[in-house]
Amino acid sequence: MLPRVAVLLLWGGVIVIEPCSGSHVIYNTRTGASVCITPKLACSTIIDYILWSVVGPPTACDYGPSHAIDYKAKCPSAHTKIRYDLEHFPEPLALKPGKRSGTHVIVYRDPWKRLLSGYRSKFVAACHSNRTCFRHWIKNITMDERRTNLEAYFLGVVMTPNHRLDLHFRPQNLQCMGQGTRQRNAVLLNLDVDTNMTVLQRAWDLPPYDSIIKGRMYEWRPAKCERVARDIMRRVVHWLDYDYEAVQSSNPIQIGDVFVCPHNNTIIPAGPR
Numbered sequence: 001m002l003p004r005v006a007v008l009l010l011w012g013g014v015i016v017i018e019p020c021s022g023s024h025v026i027y028n029t030r031t032g033a034s035v036c037i038t039p040k041l042a043c044s045t046i047i048d049y050i051l052w053s054v055v056g057p058p059t060a061c062d063y064g065p066s067h068a069i070d071y072k073a074k075c076p077s078a079h080t081k082i083r084y085d086l087e088h089f090p091e092p093l094a095l096k097p098g099k100r101s102g103t104h105v106i107v108y109r110d111p112w113k114r115l116l117s118g119y120r121s122k123f124v125a126a127c128h129s130n131r132t133c134f135r136h137w138i139k140n141i142t143m144d145e146r147r148t149n150l151e152a153y154f155l156g157v158v159m160t161p162n163h164r165l166d167l168h169f170r171p172q173n174l175q176c177m178g179q180g181t182r183q184r185n186a187v188l189l190n191l192d193v194d195t196n197m198t199v200l201q202r203a204w205d206l207p208p209y210d211s212i213i214k215g216r217m218y219e220w221r222p223a224k225c226e227r228v229a230r231d232i233m234r235r236v237v238h239w240l241d242y243d244y245e246a247v248q249s250s251n252p253i254q255i256g257d258v259f260v261c262p263h264n265n266t267i268i269p270a271g272p273r
Contacts, residue, residue, distance in 0.1 A: 023167065023175035025104075028054060030092040032102030033204045036176035039168040040114050040121075041107050042191055047083050049197065049213050053206040055090050062090075067213050101185065103203035106176050109191040111243035112253055115236075116262045118169050119153050120220055124262075137166045150226040150260055158239040171239075173246035190247075225261040227270060233258060 026047075027034045035050070037043040048065035057074040064079035065071055081088070086095055127133035129149050131141050134156070141156030157169050167175065189199040196209040206212070228236075234255050244251040259268040 024086060024095065026050065026086065026089070027094050027097045028092050028102070028204060029094050029098030030100075031205065032098060032100030033105075034097065034102065035105040035107065035200060035204070037107050038172060038175040038177075040117055041109055041172075041176075043107075044083065045213060046107065046197070046200065049200070049206065049209060050093065050204065051083065051089075052212050054093060054204070059090050069212060069214050104186040105189050105200050105203050106186055107189045107191060107200075108172055108177055108247055110249075111172065111240045111247070113192065113265050114172070115154075115157065115169075115240070116260075116265050118157070119150065119262050122168065123149065123153050137168065139164075148226045148228070150262065151228050151232050154228065154232050154236050158235045171243045171246075173242050177243070177246040220263040223261070223263045225259040225268060228258055228260050230255060230257045 023036060023038045025034050025036045035046065037046050045067050048067040051060045051063055051065045052068040052071075060068075061071075061075035061077070062079055062081045063083045063085070064075075064081070065083055089095075092098075122137050123129060123134050127136075131143055131149070131152060134141050134153070138153075138156035138160060140160055142152045144152070147155065157165070160169075162170055162174055187199055187203060189197060191197075198209070200206065201209060233253070237251060237253050237255050240253060241251050254267060254269070257270045259270050260266075261268065
């Protein structure tokens, strides 16, 4: 059963300039199947899965789908395009629907895990925990050294107006899970449960995910927990409420002085400072 809120960007697409920089719908014009993907929801992996399965080499090689298991073996030459150039995707992939109407897949994940994934990949990995660097993503991140890096990250995200947030951090309810009319043939793909994307596989009639895409088993390092103050956690909980409502789930995040562990998405209660 679909959630109370459905899809805003059902019949449109955003041409992607930067890696996964916008929600967009990709259509298979032969079968009518479609999928709406959002930044920080395995969008690059999904694009590679579709490219390699539906188009395949040698044409797919031009787009550099490096997550494919046999990409290096079958694509000896350097790619000439980028996987995010959706406007020029090879047939039968397109940003506009064809004449047929098939199953529409909406990808989502736990909002709390997505928020921490943004911290790990953009703040820690891409910016090496440098707040000035992170202003590329969140312009109003606090420089108050009394705040931990994670506190500064949380404040930067939740205190920025949604329309000004980079789409890697903009809530899911304003993207693929946005408000709109329900589509009768839409199905949900929960990345936290369906790690092999069987919903997408069946809807698009694709080969098994693990026969196409490399495994991504790894542990995040460093395994470090940071203290986050009650006033910030209150803002975070309120900010997440709308996304949890969109995915029809109760918000499990607690308000209080806590230690947050980004490496495994957990929270440990803490006493007052």
